[in-house]
Amino acid sequence: MILPVIAVIPALIAKQKERGFWTFYVFGLLLWIVAVVVAVAMEDRRRHCPHCVETINSTATVCPHCRRDIESRELVDRAQRELMGPPGFEPGTNGL
């Protein structure tokens, strides 16, 4: 039986994206091709530390490699929205 071996494929893809290895292993045992498609298509939760460029979880607030503070993706997104202003707003037209 090859299924217990090939079920590792979606599990490893999920693990790379900081998702549950065993969840996708069991998913792979049950519905292998669906598990592979979902594992490939799902959003990657990783990003890179702005200081040391190591791969970290997108929700991390402190880099596990260099121990420096990093803003979470939500905070960065919010800051970018505030900087850019509402849709249609052109930076540099408010006298700054």
Ligand SMILES: [Zn+2]
């Ligand atoms: Zn770092």
